[in-house]
Amino acid sequence: MSEYPSYPASSDPSASSAAAPARPRTIEISFWAFIASTVISLIGGILVFGNRDDLTNATRDASRQNGTGLTEAQIDAAVTIGLVVAVVIAVVIALLFLLFAFKLRAGRNWARIVLTVLTALQLLSVLVGQSTWVTYVSVLAALIGVVYSFLAPSSAYINSVKAVR
Numbered sequence: 001m002s003e004y005p006s007y008p009a010s011s012d013p014s015a016s017s018a019a020a021p022a023r024p025r026t027i028e029i030s031f032w033a034f035i036a037s038t039v040i041s042l043i044g045g046i047l048v049f050g051n052r053d054d055l056t057n058a059t060r061d062a063s064r065q066n067g068t069g070l071t072e073a074q075i076d077a078a079v080t081i082g083l084v085v086a087v088v089i090a091v092v093i094a095l096l097f098l099l100f101a102f103k104l105r106a107g108r109n110w111a112r113i114v115l116t117v118l119t120a121l122q123l124l125s126v127l128v129g130q131s132t133w134v135t136y137v138s139v140l141a142a143l144i145g146v147v148y149s150f151l152a153p154s155s156a157y158i159n160s161v162k163a164v165r
Contacts, residue, residue: 021160024153027105033145034101034115037138038094044134045090048083055079104149107161112149119146 048055056079063070070078097118103111119142125131126139148154 020164021107021157023105023107024157026148026151026154027107027157030145030148030154031101031105033141033148034097034104037141037145038097038101040134040138040141041097042090042094044132044138045087047132047134048086052079052083055082101145107158109158109162112154112158115142115149116146119143 056075059070059075059079063075097115100111100115100118104115119139122139122142126135
C-alpha cells in the first residue's frame with residue numbers, strides 16, 4: 001500500500017459542463033435595440049445643454065413669479081447644478097441599462113424583466129410628460145428590445161441558459 005491516500009480521479013471540467021446554447025438572432029436584435037435606446041437617450045441628454053438659455057430664462061421667470069429675488073449668479077449656479085445632476089443621473093441610468101442589456105444577452109431572465117419594467121416606466125413618462133423626438137425614438141427602440149426579448153427563440157434561449165447553469 002502506498003503512503004498517500006487515494007482520491008477519486010478528477011473529472012474533466014469541460015466534459016461535465018454542457019455547451020452554452022447558441023444565442024438566437026432575436027436576443028441579438030433585442031440587445032442592440034437596448035443599446036440604441038441607451039445611446040439615443042444619452043444624445044438627448046447632451047442636447048439639453050443646447051437649451052441652457054431656455055433653462056436660465058425659465059429659472060429667472062420662476063424666481064420673479066415666486067418673489068425669491070435670486071441674483072443672476074444664483075440663477076446661473078442653479079441651472080449649472082441642475083444640468084450637472086441631470087447628466088450624472090443620465091450616465092448612471094445609461095450604465096445600468098447597458099449592464100442589463102449585456103445580462104439579457106447572456107441569457108439572464110431577471111435582466112429581461114428589469115428592462116421590461118424600466119421600458120414601461122420610460123413609456124409612462126413619455127405619455128404623461130413633455131417629450132422630444134429623441135425621447136420617442138429612444139422609447140421605440142426600447143419597446144423593440146422588449147418585444148424581441150419575449151419572442152419564442154429568446155425565451156427558449158433564456159430557458160436553456162438557465163438549464164445549463
